[in-house]
Amino acid sequence: MQNYRRRRKDRFPKTERRKWAIRALVFIIVVALGSAVYAGTQIWDAIAKGQDELEKSKLREGQIDMDKDPFAILLIGSDARKEGGHNWRPDVLIVAAINPKKKSMKMISIPRDSYVEIANTNGGKAKINHAALYGYQHGVDPVKNTRETVENFLHIPIDYYAKVNFKGFMDSVDVLGGVDINNKKAFSQGTFGGGKLFFKLGPQHLDGEHALAYARMRKKDPRGDLGRNERQREVLNQLVDKAISLGGITKFSELTQKVGANFSYSFKPTEIPSLIAIYKSIPKKNTETLNLKVTNGRRDRQDVVLVDKQDSERISKILQEQLEWKPKNDQQGTQQTDNQE
Known part of the structure; x- marks a missing residue:
């Protein structure tokens, strides 16, 4: 083939x-x-x-x-x-x-x-x-x-x-008011449009575009897929919690x-x-x-x-x-x- x-x-x-x-x-x-x-x-x-x-x-x-x-x-x-x-x-x-x-x-x-x-x-x-x-x-x-x-x-x-x-993922994050994360490693990540987003060390609030980039970064993480999976769970857990909350219901x-x-x-x-x-x-x-x-x-x-x-x-x-x-x-x-x- x-x-x-x-x-x-x-x-x-x-x-x-x-x-x-x-x-x-x-x-x-x-x-x-x-x-x-x-x-x-x-x-x-x-x-x-x-x-x-x-x-x-x-x-x-x-x-x-x-x-x-x-x-x-x-x-x-x-x-x-x-x-x-x-x-x-x-x-x-x-x-x-x-x-x-x-x-x-x-x-x-x-x-x-x-x-x-x-x-x-x-x-x-x-x-x-x-x-x-x-x-x-x-x-x-x-x-x-x-x-x-x-x-x-x-x-x-x-x-x-x-x-x-x-x-769909990015829109979901934006509609639900973004997500709060605690970044364990400062890094930069490219976007679909050819730009670059920067993530500082520590707590921060992310919109849909930043949340997707944060969840997908792998190459610059010394833990590779393990670190990426952890960030994905961090973001997705918040999306689910917000979606089933009263605030999420009002935005359905x-x-x-x-x-x-x-x-x-x-x-x-x-x-x-x-x-x-x-x-x-x-x-x-x-x-x-x-x-x-x-x-x-x-x-x-x-x-x-x-x-x-x-x-x-x-x-x-x-x-x-x-x-x-x-x-x-x-x-x-x-x-x-x-x-x-």
């Missing part, structure tokens, strides 16, 4: 820890909750613009009932600057498998550089975050191609998706209209209340984050992440059990990652 690579300075997190993944899901649900509970017609219209029809998974024999059946959601963090464009890549991929009957949720973050078979390529392999761009270039919907690539990788059906881009109209333009999802509006109720019914002890065993490697003259074959099979079985679903003929399928031996 042709190697689809783009030179870029901006990167979103490769993998996320437990709190980040859960908080990301919470924030998406909270925004939807604002539309469902506190909304009038205007807000429903705004959030409805992000609603996108997604065909039933090819791995499902029939439609699922969210209130009764286990289901899987694919959370996508897009590197796009604005919604509506097709030239984007999924920099964050999180799968949440939810079982309403067991009141449990299992989540897994897929490293963006995982070297896997890309859907609709006749067996071609590349980094998993190339799936969207490949789909667009070959007449396949980018979200659909990303979804099918994840399905083939994890060997489970993906029933829903939710996608937010950088602009503005929040949904702003984020609605940079947020897409496949839930039906009538399913949002059920999703909220299901999430609230799951105790923290029944929420588990799974971790893939990976190593760094080289493929196609680029750095990639290699997933351990036996471990990926272990993860697949856990998710299949959570979804109470089995592949036809009880086989994992033919798709393979370029894994460790």
Whole structure:
């Protein structure tokens, strides 16, 4: 398969820890909750613009009932600057498998550089975050191609998706009044427009643009991804707390209209209340984050992440059990990652 690579300075997190993944899901649900509970017609219209029809998974024999059946959601963090464009890549991929009957949720973050078979390529392999761009270039919907690539990788059906881009993140911070952080290392970070932002040492208040730059800095942090993950959690925790506070509720109209333009999802509006109720019914002890065993490697003259074959099979079985679903003929399928031996 042709190697689809783009030179870029901006990167979103490769993998996320437990709190980040859960908080990301919470924030998406909270925004939807604002539309469902506190909304009038205007807000429903705004959030409805992000609603996108997604065909039933090819791995499902029939439609699922969210209130009764286990289901899987694919959370996508897009590197796009604005919604509506097709030239984007999924920099964050999180799968949440939810079982309403067991009141449990299992989540897994897929490293963006995982070297896997890309859907609709006749067996071609590349980094998993190339799936969207490949789909667009070959007449396949980018979200659909990303979804099918994840399905083939994890060997489970993906029933829903939710996608937010950088602009949606920045707008959320601004609408909610910014965030307060305690910076542990002075640094500078480039912006989308080619400028540079400076962050002093110690406590400070950040707007959306500064919060995104603060959360994404990695190269100048001696702790690398560990430091970046910590800053991301610091920012996202505040966003969630503000969104569920009284102050956040009073701003839901503005929040949904702003984020609605940079947020897409496949839930039906009538399913949002059920999703909220299901999430609230799951105790923290029944929420588990799974971790893939990976190593760094080289493929196609680029750095990639290699997933351990036996471990990926272990993860697949856990998710299949959570979804109470089995592949036809009880086989994992033919798709393979370029894994460790």
